[in-house]
Amino acid sequence: MSKSETAERIVHVPLGERAYDILIGPGLIAKAGGEISTRIKGRRAAIVTDANVGALYLDGLMDSLQTDGIEAVSVTLPAGEKTKSFESLTEVCDVLLEARIERNDAVIALGGGVIGDLTGFAAGIVRRGVRFVQIPTSLLSQVDSSVGGKTGINTRHGKNLVGVFNQPDLVIADTDILNTLSEREFRAGYAEVAKYGLIDKPDFFEWLERNWQDVFAGGPARIEAIAQSCQAKADVVVADERENGRRALLNLGHTFGHALEAVTEYDSSRLVHGEGVSIGMVLAHRFSARLNLASPDLADRVERHLKAVGLPTRMSEIPGELAPTDALMAAIAQDKKVKGGKLTFILTRDLGQSFVADDVPVSEVHRFLEEMRVV
């Protein structure tokens, strides 16, 4: 008890009337009822989870809510990206209305990014907005999708093309849950952790270079890394909640990464999001060197670290045949961060000195990718 309490960290996200806390620490699911009931007036809740996560943690969460006098229902959806659909959204809204969730009641997302994005969207539109609590259960969702308020679903035109900005009222990141993640899934989340260092926190990146093994092992270093990541993302989001400027920095590695995900058809046996981001970040640093913005040594250093933790860093590591460069370029052009037909990239000048570059010539990118795909 005393151990968990001393280990717990709180990151406050100061977004005015949408301000909220991120609680980070071991064993937090068992305390969720207490944390929710002190922050949210309503005495009803609806939990949305997926089959994998629900099997492990739903009962514990229900117990905790009941202990603190919150009456809860739950809905369990299939695990996987396909759940981010209009069909699932309709289903979740129906469950929330059936359970008579009102404005001051809590909708709780218990799961990774898919469940968080879908549930946050539903909570943002049922009765034009009810309370929303996130309990992210993957490293990726703890350090990325649970901060920032982006919610949404996919359509046949692309990912996350329909959604709302909906800040949660509370995020509970139980770090014990991460012990049940596969190595690969943990590593993929770690790519986003490293990203925060590369965006604008060189000290954090250096700390990760020294301490990554402790982060993987669990314990205080892991909690520290998650707290630093949430704080880093929160700082960017607070500066630019609606993504008009600075928030674009969070896409470091993502333009290349999303394109790789698209051409591998989001087939997780070939590539998961964090792996695409890892390769994408190395590409962004190499491309910065190519444009004489940064040193090639910096790209080597970034690659060395990501490789050390076991992440892929090159396109040639992706299993199966990689789609032609033209297909990659088409995927980049379809990315929603294209404005008026011009390519926007996040590039860097030095470690932790990234910036938004508009007007990157398409031909340069094409030549660069053509070269990099074979190394």
Next chain:
Amino acid sequence: MSKSETAERIVHVPLGERAYDILIGPGLIAKAGGEISTRIKGRRAAIVTDANVGALYLDGLMDSLQTDGIEAVSVTLPAGEKTKSFESLTEVCDVLLEARIERNDAVIALGGGVIGDLTGFAAGIVRRGVRFVQIPTSLLSQVDSSVGGKTGINTRHGKNLVGVFNQPDLVIADTDILNTLSEREFRAGYAEVAKYGLIDKPDFFEWLERNWQDVFAGGPARIEAIAQSCQAKADVVVADERENGRRALLNLGHTFGHALEAVTEYDSSRLVHGEGVSIGMVLAHRFSARLNLASPDLADRVERHLKAVGLPTRMSEIPGELAPTDALMAAIAQDKKVKGGKLTFILTRDLGQSFVADDVPVSEVHRFLEEMRVV
């Protein structure tokens, strides 16, 4: 030309970075392209309309957009309340994405409340929000649903239970369009006009008592009445955008009115929304008298005016057999404006002196309705 220009009115809704203008006047559809192109950066647009309105006004609007260099697509949905569904929402989102509508492009709702509510919702969630223009084509939507930013769809649990707050970027209320409305539809919209006087503008109600015939006839009095109504609603919305307090006053007549709509199963051959509001406003004034808050003469005066314009004012005027009082009470209890099981009503102390009354005893309401249904 000079006549329309002098007749035109602009109501500004000062909602900070969500501020927008409502243009009110004759012949505005023909000028829509110019008005939109000066206010919205994007050069693409998608128009959402219904079969009835589209047949009359879609071509003219498309022409106007084209003249001002805006490339537009359109989607025409079935007319009627059933269109406010998840299915239509999915369809509209798909059309907007197919048309590559981006954040600075315009989604235009050309229609009444149904089209406005559905389209505003879609515009609020595609790419987490694109520009939104409303061209309301009924009196009801010009004075009510086009102001305030409430959007949404219906579910099997009730009306407007899923949606977002999404302020439009521009509202274009072409008063010529109202000439093609049926008398009944115009009258139903007029109930909401009168409501603004009864909420807190006694002078406006007195003006309506003297000038209602000119409002019905068209011309400057109609434009004046619409502008006053939009201004009145804007004032309330600006004071309370998210409906936490004062905005509840807009529900004057609506708790009873919604219940009557529900028990007549939204069958427009028996009762349309504005008619329910008319009866509901008279009931709210009579109930205020019953509770010794206001004089019975006031209720008589309100009823006299609504009767004069041809609106129903009593439950016994609704064609067909009225559901039992218990069913009315159940419908009232299901209304989303119930908080923690207590009944909230908008009551009044005098002409244009309405207020939010919490804790109205259920038994009083029941007895009152039991009595009023037979007069």
